[in-house]
Amino acid sequence: MARPSDPRVRVELVEQAAALLTADEPLTLRAVAERSGTSTMAVYTHFGGMPGLRQAVRTEGFRRLVIRLEGVDDTEDPVHDLAALGAAYVRHGLAHPHLYRAMFDPGIGLENEEVAAEGLLRLTRAAARARDHGRFQAEPTDVALRQWVSGHGLLDLVLRGVLPTESAAAHGAALALGAFLAAGDEPERCRASVRTGWAATPEDGRQLARCRA
Amino acid sequence: MARPSDPRVRVELVEQAAALLTADEPLTLRAVAERSGTSTMAVYTHFGGMPGLRQAVRTEGFRRLVIRLEGVDDTEDPVHDLAALGAAYVRHGLAHPHLYRAMFDPGIGLENEEVAAEGLLRLTRAAARARDHGRFQAEPTDVALRQWVSGHGLLDLVLRGVLPTESAAAHGAALALGAFLAAGDEPERCRASVRTGWAATPEDGRQLARCRA
DNA sequence: ATCGTTGATATGGCAACGCTATGCAATACT
DNA sequence: AGTATTGCATAGCGTTGCCATATCAACGAT
Numbered sequence: 001m002a003r004p005s006d007p008r009v010r011v012e013l014v015e016q017a018a019a020l021l022t023a024d025e026p027l028t029l030r031a032v033a034e035r036s037g038t039s040t041m042a043v044y045t046h047f048g049g050m051p052g053l054r055q056a057v058r059t060e061g062f063r064r065l066v067i068r069l070e071g072v073d074d075t076e077d078p079v080h081d082l083a084a085l086g087a088a089y090v091r092h093g094l095a096h097p098h099l100y101r102a103m104f105d106p107g108i109g110l111e112n113e114e115v116a117a118e119g120l121l122r123l124t125r126a127a128a129r130a131r132d133h134g135r136f137q138a139e140p141t142d143v144a145l146r147q148w149v150s151g152h153g154l155l156d157l158v159l160r161g162v163l164p165t166e167s168a169a170a171h172g173a174a175l176a177l178g179a180f181l182a183a184g185d186e187p188e189r190c191r192a193s194v195r196t197g198w199a200a201t202p203e204d205g206r207q208l209a210r211c212r213a
Numbered sequence: 214m215a216r217p218s219d220p221r222v223r224v225e226l227v228e229q230a231a232a233l234l235t236a237d238e239p240l241t242l243r244a245v246a247e248r249s250g251t252s253t254m255a256v257y258t259h260f261g262g263m264p265g266l267r268q269a270v271r272t273e274g275f276r277r278l279v280i281r282l283e284g285v286d287d288t289e290d291p292v293h294d295l296a297a298l299g300a301a302y303v304r305h306g307l308a309h310p311h312l313y314r315a316m317f318d319p320g321i322g323l324e325n326e327e328v329a330a331e332g333l334l335r336l337t338r339a340a341a342r343a344r345d346h347g348r349f350q351a352e353p354t355d356v357a358l359r360q361w362v363s364g365h366g367l368l369d370l371v372l373r374g375v376l377p378t379e380s381a382a383a384h385g386a387a388l389a390l391g392a393f394l395a396a397g398d399e400p401e402r403c404r405a406s407v408r409t410g411w412a413a414t415p416e417d418g419r420q421l422a423r424c425r426a
Numbered sequence: 427a428t429c430g431t432t433g434a435t436a437t438g439g440c441a442a443c444g445c446t447a448t449g450c451a452a453t454a455c456t
Numbered sequence: 457a458g459t460a461t462t463g464c465a466t467a468g469c470g471t472t473g474c475c476a477t478a479t480c481a482a483c484g485a486t
Contacts, residue, residue, distance in 0.1 A: 004453075005463075029444055039465050040445080046463095050444060104373055138387075145380075146388055150359075153366020160317055167358075174351075175359055178391030218434075242473055252436050253474085259434095263473060 010046045010056075012036045017057045021098035027054070054105060061096070061103040062115045068092045069122045072200075078129035079180055079190060082144075083197025085123055086151050086176045090168050091201065093155040101159055104152075120148055130185070137184035146182070150175040173198040223259045223269075225249045230270045234311035240267070267318065274309070274316040275328045281305045282335045285413075291342035292393055292403060295357075296410025298336055299364050299389045303381050304414065306368040314372055317365075333361055343398070350397035359395070363388040386411040 016035040020027050029050055033040045047053040069092075072084045093100040127140035127147075136143060154172055157163045177194045181187060229248040233240050242263050246253045260266040282305075285297045306313040336357035343349040349356055367385055370376045390407045394400060 009463090026443095028442080030442085041464055041466090044445080104369075104375065142384070142387070145376075146363075146384055146391065149366040149370060149376075149384065149388065150363050150391075151366070152370060153362040153364070156317075156369055157362060157365060162317065163358075163362075171355070171359055171362065174355070174395055175362065175392075178359065178363075178393075178395035179388075180391075181394040182387055182391035222434090241471085243471085254435055254437090257474080 005046075009036070009038060009042055013038075013043060013046060013053060014056050014060050017053055018060060018099060021057070021102055022096065024098060027057075027102075054102065057099075058103050058105065059115055061099045062119065064096070064099070065089070065092055065103070066115065066118050066122075069119055072122075074126075074129075077193050077197070078126050078133055079135055079185060079193035080197035080200070082123065082126040082130060082147065082180070083173065083176050083194045084200045085126060086147055087172065087198045087201065089119075089148075089151050090155055090172050093159065094165065094168055097159045100155065104156075120144060123147060127183070130180075130183075135183075135185045135189075136180070138182070143179060143183045147176055147179045150179060218259070222249070222251060222255055226251075226256060226259060226266060227269050227273050230266055231273060231312060234270070234315055235309065237311060240270075240315075267315065270312075271316050271318065272328055274312045275332065277309070277312070278302070278305055278316070279328065279331050279335075282332055285335075287339075287342075290406050290410070291339050291346055292348055292398060292406035293410035293413070295336065295339040295343060295360065295393070296386065296389050296407045297413045298339060299360055300385065300411045300414065302332075302361075302364050303368055303385050306364075306372065307378065307381055310372045313368065317369075333357060336360060340396070343393075343396075348396075348398045348402075349393070351395070356392060356396045360389055360392045363392060 013032060013036050017027055017032050020031055020035065025031065029040050029043055032053065033043060036042065043050065043053055047056055068088055069085055072081065072088050074081055123144035124140050127136060127143040130136045130143075131138075131140055151172065154163075154168055154175060158165055158168050173194050176198065177190060180190050180194065185193075226245060226249050230240055230245050233244055233248065238244065242253050242256060245266065246256060249255065256263065256266050260269055281301055282298055285294065285301050287294055337353050340349060340353035340356040340360075343356075344351075344353055364385065367376075367381055367388060371378055371381050386407050389411065390403060393403050393407065398406075
């Protein structure tokens with residue numbers, strides 16, 4: 001070996017790439033290299049090219065999303081928790097629109113699929129608790145996936161400008177309610193859980209602190 | 214005036230651009246011009262540039278989608294019809310993946326928003342009939358929009374390869390069911406309507422014939 | 427019928443993009 | 457200490473979208 005592969009260059013490249021996205025500037029090879037104080041070759045030694053860098057940015061986006069979801073604590077009402085997770089998901093996407101869109105950009109293969117699956121796992125766990133409490137009859141994996149699908153569709157259309165931003169707040173809770181009702185929850189109690197769960201928001205301090213770690 | 218703007222060139226450019234997308238080849242200016250038997254300037258005279266051409270392709274995609282939705286006929290069960298519209302939407306997206314993704318590609322401004330709104334209008338009308346029949350209590354526009362959001366989220370994740378193709382069939386009906394239950398429909402009857410409606414498929418003959426018109 | 431006007435297209439070139447061959451410098455093994 | 461190996465800077469290639477210029481066909485006016 002020689003010239004040990006400095007990991008700081010790698011994280012700096014991902015950092016600057018994410019910064020370019022949040023600044024709404026085009027994510028170009030030369031721009032990333034210049035902002036990172038290096039040359040274009042660094043991207044190739046560390047990521048093998050521009051697609052590799054994008055993959056790393058995606059993985060970073062999922063990592064930050066998982067951190068955000070970890071800020072949602074469990075309560076004695078799992079349906080409330082599931083709604084709170086959905087709200088956190090949508091709010092995170094609204095807060096970081098370009099990064100969220102980059103997370104689903106290319107289509108094939110994340111750098112580390114475990115990171116992406118971990119977010120869904122959090123939803124699945126809450127759905128499993130809801131079934132244990134007798135609230136849901138459907139499979140937890142199915143309920144979690146459908147809530148994710150609904151949230152993603154809403155977020156995607158809002159971030160693309162097809163739907164106004166207010167739509168996220170206006171329809172997010174109703175979409176979650178539908179998923180839970182289809183899972184078998186009792187309507188009245190479900191409405192109450194979704195209402196309180198969707199309104200609950202973890203303080204931003206913790207998630208940001210852990211995000212930088 | 215001289216050399217009147219030949220509309221055949223315009224439609225040929227859009228046609229070849231859509232053909233490139235369905236062939237999974239990159240949509241480049243030169244490729245479109247060559248396949249259309251003209252030069253790159255034609256794209257600029259007719260669309261002002263590559264973004265304009267993409268806009269036109271999007272509009273064409275929505276036009277074909279509306280034609281597909283028009284193949285779904287009304288029955289005496291509006292909830293059945295709404296589910297059938299959702300199924301037609303998802304199946305159309307699966308059948309034309311690149312065109313569907315292009316429809317929501319850039320974010321700002323369709324060439325003709327009316328064409329895009331017409332698809333949603335079909336859903337809204339069915340939801341309004343459902344309310345007139347006493348099945349729904351929620352606003353028809355809200356129900357239609359939420360079903361659209363669910364279907365789009367499902368389709369988007371499947372077309373990106375995040376979810377397997379089978380997920381579209383496996384979860385599409387359940388997502389529609391959730392939207393209708395949240396709208397206030399009675400669970401048992403709703404399940405029956407969704408089951409039959411989602412399975413119903415208009416024959417492809419008519420839609421294709423009208424698509425070429 | 428002829429000619430001048432007009433606008434669409436063909437050509438060629440520009441800047442920027444992703445990518446890579448080459449050379450150099452700095453490190454780790456022997 | 458000597459050598460090999462690895463990361464990075466430089467420079468250049470092919471392709472992209474875009475545009476300035478020139479050419480040419482089609483129409484209206486006379």
